[in-house]
Every structure is written in structure tokens, then in C-alpha cells.
Amino acid sequence: MAVQALKDYNFPSADSQDKFHGGQLLYVGWDDHLMFCAPFAFCLPPSMPFSELCEKVLPNSFGYHPEWAKVDFKAATWLKSGQPWQPDMSKTLAEQGLKHKDILRLKTPGLKGLAGSSS
Amino acid sequence: MDMHATKKKLGIKEKYAHMTRGLDWETSYQPMDKVFPQATFEGIKIHDWDKWEDPFRLTMDSYWKYQAEKERKLYAVLDAFAQNNGHLGLTDARYLNAIKLFLTGISPLEYVAHRGFAAAGRNFPGVGPRVACLMQSVDEMRHAQTQIHALSNYNKHYDGFHDFKHMLERVWYLSVPKSFFDDAFSAGPFEYMIAIGFSFEYVLTNLLFVPFMSGAAYNGDMATVTFGFSAQSDEARHMTLGLECIKFMLEQDPDNLPIVQKWIDKWAWRGVRVLTLVAMMMDYMLPKRVMSWKEAWEIYFEQNGGALFADLARYGITMPECLKQCSIDKEHIGHQAWATFYQYGGAAAFHTWMPSDDEMDWLSAKYPNTFDKYYRARFTHWRDEAEKGNRFYSNTLPMLCQVCQIPMLFTEPDDPTTICYRESDYDGEKYHTCSDGCKHIFDNEPQKYIQAWLPVHQIYQGNCFPEGTDPTVEGFDPLAKVLEWYHFDNGHDNLDFEGSRDQANFAAWRGMATKNT
Ligand SMILES: [Fe+2]
Ligand SMILES: [Fe+2]
Numbered sequence: 001m002a003v004q005a006l007k008d009y010n011f012p013s014a015d016s017q018d019k020f021h022g023g024q025l026l027y028v029g030w031d032d033h034l035m036f037c038a039p040f041a042f043c044l045p046p047s048m049p050f051s052e053l054c055e056k057v058l059p060n061s062f063g064y065h066p067e068w069a070k071v072d073f074k075a076a077t078w079l080k081s082g083q084p085w086q087p088d089m090s091k092t093l094a095e096q097g098l099k100h101k102d103i104l105r106l107k108t109p110g111l112k113g114l115a116g117s118s119s
Numbered sequence: 120m121d122m123h124a125t126k127k128k129l130g131i132k133e134k135y136a137h138m139t140r141g142l143d144w145e146t147s148y149q150p151m152d153k154v155f156p157q158a159t160f161e162g163i164k165i166h167d168w169d170k171w172e173d174p175f176r177l178t179m180d181s182y183w184k185y186q187a188e189k190e191r192k193l194y195a196v197l198d199a200f201a202q203n204n205g206h207l208g209l210t211d212a213r214y215l216n217a218i219k220l221f222l223t224g225i226s227p228l229e230y231v232a233h234r235g236f237a238a239a240g241r242n243f244p245g246v247g248p249r250v251a252c253l254m255q256s257v258d259e260m261r262h263a264q265t266q267i268h269a270l271s272n273y274n275k276h277y278d279g280f281h282d283f284k285h286m287l288e289r290v291w292y293l294s295v296p297k298s299f300f301d302d303a304f305s306a307g308p309f310e311y312m313i314a315i316g317f318s319f320e321y322v323l324t325n326l327l328f329v330p331f332m333s334g335a336a337y338n339g340d341m342a343t344v345t346f347g348f349s350a351q352s353d354e355a356r357h358m359t360l361g362l363e364c365i366k367f368m369l370e371q372d373p374d375n376l377p378i379v380q381k382w383i384d385k386w387a388w389r390g391v392r393v394l395t396l397v398a399m400m401m402d403y404m405l406p407k408r409v410m411s412w413k414e415a416w417e418i419y420f421e422q423n424g425g426a427l428f429a430d431l432a433r434y435g436i437t438m439p440e441c442l443k444q445c446s447i448d449k450e451h452i453g454h455q456a457w458a459t460f461y462q463y464g465g466a467a468a469f470h471t472w473m474p475s476d477d478e479m480d481w482l483s484a485k486y487p488n489t490f491d492k493y494y495r496a497r498f499t500h501w502r503d504e505a506e507k508g509n510r511f512y513s514n515t516l517p518m519l520c521q522v523c524q525i526p527m528l529f530t531e532p533d534d535p536t537t538i539c540y541r542e543s544d545y546d547g548e549k550y551h552t553c554s555d556g557c558k559h560i561f562d563n564e565p566q567k568y569i570q571a572w573l574p575v576h577q578i579y580q581g582n583c584f585p586e587g588t589d590p591t592v593e594g595f596d597p598l599a600k601v602l603e604w605y606h607f608d609n610g611h612d613n614l615d616f617e618g619s620r621d622q623a624n625f626a627a628w629r630g631m632a633t634k635n636t
Contacts, residue, residue: 002564002566003564003566003567004160004161004162004307005160006156006157006160009566009567010566011566011569011570012569012570013546013548013569013570014569014570014571014572014573014576015548015569015573015576015580016548019580020579020580021580021581023579025576025579027518027551029518029527029538029540031537032536032537034458034493034497034530034536034538035458035497035500035501035511036462036513037455037458037459037462037463037513037517037526037528038459038517038518038519038526038527038528038538039517039518039527039538039540040515040516040517040518041515041516041517041518041519041575041576041579042515043579060514060515061513061514061515064511064513066500081542081549082540099549100548100549101548101549101550101551102549103518103540103542103549103551105540113496114496114497114500115496117492117493117494117495117496117497117536118493118536118537119493119494119496119497119500
């Protein structure tokens with residue numbers, strides 16, 4: 001639906017990819033670990049290998065959680081926009097089709113948060 | 120000696136009629152639709168502006184008289200409070216953080232409300248609503264001023280009160296109330312009246328002011344209690360204006376119903392999301408609690424609001440669908456919001472802390488279905504870690520909702536262990552929202568919300584550093600630079616209450632006031 005307005009109403013998006021100095025936004029949430037109150041927002045180079053995201057970026061953000069040390073990326077599964085999605089660790093974000101403002105959810109079977117409370 | 124019979128004074132009703140009718144004229148240099156360009160574009164049809172009934176019939180001369188009297192009383196109390204070091208009568212210095220939130224998040228909205236009602240009054244072709252909007256506009260200016268004056272006394276003694284205006288336009292969590300009002304103000308005058316006059320002032324106002332004002336009373340903050348009382352009689356008038364406005368629109372033309380219903384649905388949800396801050400304040404920030412957020416929601420919305428919508432049913436208005444979800448959310452949002460501010464407490468202009476054992480027991484008793492099951496383990500863990508010197512501060516920015524701008528902290532209505540993810544595609548770009556309510560609002564007017572100034576994205580774009588900052592230098596610390604741009608006194612305004620300067624000063628000054636050493 002269109003905005004009811006006095007004049008033509010068309011403005012550019014405030015967050016289009018060209019405004020991020022070569023980076024792209026990627027959101028990542030870790031299911032059943034609500035100790036992190038919301039998914040994280042990252043601004044990353046599209047040329048970053050997915051392995052680097054998992055080995056460097058995510059541990060820095062999620063590492064405070066006592067269960068992070070038990071995360072096994074071989075057993076982990078992913079959702080992209082709520083749908084099952086299979087990453088290729090050796091490919092970059094761009095190569096495996098991750099677009100600006102895509103959202104990933106990391107699921108780590110067996111890990112249910114602090115005292116099993118999904119925290 | 121002859122007595123001249125003086126002419127009988129006008130009655131209130133006559134006076135009101137003279138003040139509010141027949142004051143305008145048909146313009147001749149410009150056509151009327153150019154003089155009132157905002158009167159029709161929203162699609163609301165008005166056939167007879169004289170059908171507007173103002174139940175208060177307040178004239179400007181009596182308005183000034185009442186308000187002046189209230190001001191005199193208020194400032195007498197404020198002076199006494201300041202002179203007698205009233206701040207040392209607070210229950211606990213943690214309380215100050217609730218009013219820091221009020222000063223930075225709510226008082227500036229009073230000022231924006233002042234501007235909004237002035238604009239609405241200017242744009243309505245009818246004289247009755249114009250006068251009513253004018254008075255509310257002056258009221259709102261008075262609210263902003265009295266709040267700032269009342270709370271300025273705390274600025275002499277405590278951190279975080281020093282630059283609310285600068286912060287409102289920049290700080291990540293203040294973008295929540297700011298964008299709420301910007302959204303209303305950038306709509307037309309009729310939507311503004313439904314947004315602020317009806318949804319906010321009528322449906323939700325009790326959930327905002329009663330908790331803060333009774334919180335103040337329970338915690339010894341007489342300054343805040345007094346401006347609350349001073350504003351209360353205005354609020355009664357504002358609520359009546361909001362209700363009159365909606366009835367007027369609905370009575371004027373049957374085509375107005377679907378438009379009004381759409382706005383009620385939107386603004387009820389926008390308002391509810393802003394109230395998340397109040398929920399957290401009630402459940403966590405008041406050293407002496409008034410009631411839980413859940414109880415407040417049950418009394419002020421489920422009971423009172425239910426009766427209101429039953430009354431509006433005769434016009435065909437129904438309770439917004441999204442509000443039904445609030446009866447689930449009321450069990451969670453206070454805990455979820457406090458957990459958020461606790462972990463981002465490095466970037467807040469107030470202090471955060473973990474509840475004590477007593478307070479956790481209070482939370483268990485008030486939230487028997489949820490607190491122990493979902494939140495106690497998290498909070499206990501954080502407290503234990505803080506005691507070991509490992510206090511949790513999240514080091515990565517959170518994802519925000521495109522509409523309400525709150526971090527995506529809300530959980531699925533049917534599953535409190537899973538974040539609620541919603542997304543829309545518009546013009547080749549993805550937009551994420553926190554709930555069906557926010558997604559619905561986005562999908563209705565995507566062109567409006569794609570422009571949202573989302574603090575997290577703005578930081579990543581490099582727009583939130585002081586002028587001249589070079590983010591490419593070795594060892595650049597983005598958080599420190601963002602806090603500098605916010606005008607936060609890093610290390611004093613933010614971080615945990617435990618170990619804060621507020622905590623130390625309050626204890627020392629109260630000790631001087633109550634002990635001999
Ligand atoms: Fe107000
Ligand atoms: Fe939202």
C-alpha cells in the first residue's frame with residue numbers, strides 16, 4: 001500500500017548496501033541462547049570466508065556463554081530467513097549467496113542454555 | 120444615587136460559544152483548500168465541523184487562571200525539595216535511574232507533543248478542535264518545562280541527567296520513543312490525533328504516568344510526584360479530547376471507519392512497544408515496587424481498555440488484533456528488556472544491576488508462570504559472574520526492529536524460548552521486524568519505514584562518531600567514540616550501579632545527613 005501523502009512520496013532506503021563502505025550487514029542469532037537478548041548485527045566484507053565468521057567473528061560475540069566452548073560446527077545446523085540452509089565453510093559470504101541484511105540462525109543440538117532454560 | 124444595572128456576565132457556555140465559533144471566515148485571496156492543505160489528503164471526510172463538541176468548554180481566560188495556580192503550587196514544592204536536599208530522602212540511589220529514563224525518554228516527547236498539537240490545531244479547518252488542540256499544545260509545553268525543572272535538581276548531584284536533548288536524537292534506545300513521535304508527527308492531523316490524542320493519551324496514558332508517578336511516591340521522590348499531580352488535571356482534558364476526536368470522525372461519515380480502525384491498530388501496537396521501557400522500570404528499577412507490569416497491564420488495559428472498546432463497538436470499532444498478544448507478552452517483556460539493558464549497560468546513560476535474592480523472589484511471586492522457568496537461571500548466572508569480576512557486557516551491536524527500533528528481543532507468542540523473527544521484502548531489500556504487529560505496520564507503509572534512522576546501522580555506516588574521527592587509525596575503539604558522540608561521560612553515566620559514583624555519593628551524603636561521623 002502507498003503512503004497517504006500530500007505529494008509524491010518516494011525516498012531511498014536508509015540502509016542500502018552502498019552506504020556501508022564495502023561491507024554488508026549480516027544478522028546472526030543463536031537459538032536457545034537468549035542470554036544474548038537479540039540476534040547480533042554484523043557489518044562484514046562479502047569476501048569473508050564462512051569459516052572465518054565461525055572461527056573468529058562469532059566466538060568473539062558469543063564466547064561469554066559457558067556453552068559456546070561446546071559448539072560443534074560439524075553438528076550445527078542453520079536457518080536462513082527461517083528455512084534450512086547449508087553453508088560451505090570454504091566459500092565466502094558472497095560466494096554462497098548471502099546478501100545484504102540476510103539473517104542466519106545457528107542451531108546447536110544438545111545445547112539448551114543455562115540450566116536448560118534456553119538462556 | 121442611581122445604580123446602573125451592569126450587564127449580566129456571560130455564562131460559561133455562552134463564553135465558550137463566543138470563543139470557539141464564528142471566529143473564522145471564508146478566505147478570498149486563496150482558496151480554502153490551499154489554506155488548509157492537510158484537511159483532506161488522509162481520506163477522512165468531515166461534513167460539519169460545528170458538530171464538534173468539547174465537553175470541557177474551557178475558555179482561554181479560565182485556562183490561564185487554573186494553570187497559573189497549579190504552577191505556583193508546583194514551584195513552591197520544587198523549591199522546598201531542592202532547599203531541603205529532598206534527594207537524600209529517596210529509598211535508594213538505584214531509583215534515580217528510573218527518572219533518568221523518564222527525563223531522557225519521556226520529557227522530550229512532551230515537547231514534541233506540544234509541536235504536534237500546535238500543527239494539528241493549525242491544520243484543522245474546524246474552530247472547536249483548533250482551540251482544543253491549542254490548549255493541549257500549551258499544556259504539553261508546560262509538561263516538558265515542569266519536568267525538566269523538577270528533574271534538573273538531580274542534575275546537580277548525579278550522573279546521566281546532563282544532556283537529554285542531545286541524547287534523544289542519537290542514543291540507540293532513545294530512538295524508540297523518538298521514532299514513535301516522529302512517525303505520528305509526520306502523518307496528517309487526523310492520524311496524529313488517533314496516534315497521540317487517542318491511542319497514547321487515552322488508551323495507554325495510565326500505563327505510562329501512573330507507574331512513574333506512583334513509583335516516585337513509593338520511593339520518596341516528591342519532586343516527580345508533584346509534577347505528576349500538576350499534569351494530572353490536564354491529562355483528564357487530553358483524554359476527553361482524544362475520545363471526542365475519534366467519535367467525531369466516526370459520526371461524520373461511515374467511510375471514516377476503516378481508516379480510523381487501521382490507525383488504531385497501528386498506534387495501539389506502536390504504543391505498546393514503547394511501553395516495554397515502563398515494564399522494565401516497574402519490574403526492575405524501582406527499589407520499592409508499586410506493582411508488577413503484569414498487574415498494571417491487567418488493571419489499566421485489560422479491565423479499563425476492555426470497557427473502552429466495548430463502548431466504541433457501537434461505531435463498529437473493534438479491539439486491535441495485536442493487543443491480544445499483550446496478554447501473553449505481559450509475562451515476559453519486563454524481564455527481556457532489563458536483560459537487554461543489562462548486557463548493553465556499557466552504552467546506556469543510566470546504571471543497571473542484577474536483582475537481589477529478595478527481588479528475585481518478588482519476581483517469582485509476581486510471575487509464577489515465567490520468572491523461574493525462563494529468567495532466573497540467566498540472572499543468577501550473570502550475578503555470579505559479576506561477583507567473580509566477569510560482569511557481562513555484550514561487545515556486539517544487536518539487530519533492531521525496522522519499525523519500533525527495539526532490539527529484536529521479543530519472543531514468539533507461542534514459544535518464549537524462540538526470538539520472534541519477521542521479515543518483508545521491499546524494492547529488492549530485506550526489512551526485519553520484531554512481531555506480527557510491527558511487520559503489519561511496515562507492510563502497510565513500507566516507503567515510510569525504509570527511511571528509519573536505525574542507530575545500529577547508522578553506527579556501521581560511520582555516522583555516529585564525533586566530527587573529525589578517523590575510524591581507520593590503529594587501535595580505533597568504536598564504542599568509545601560512539602559514547603563520546605552521545606555526550607556520555609564514559610565510566611560515570613553508564614555501567615553497573617555497583618561501584619558507580621551515584622552509589623558512592625548517595626551513600627556518603629545520606630551518611631552525612633543521618634549520622635554524626
Ligand atoms: Fe503531557
Ligand atoms: Fe518492532
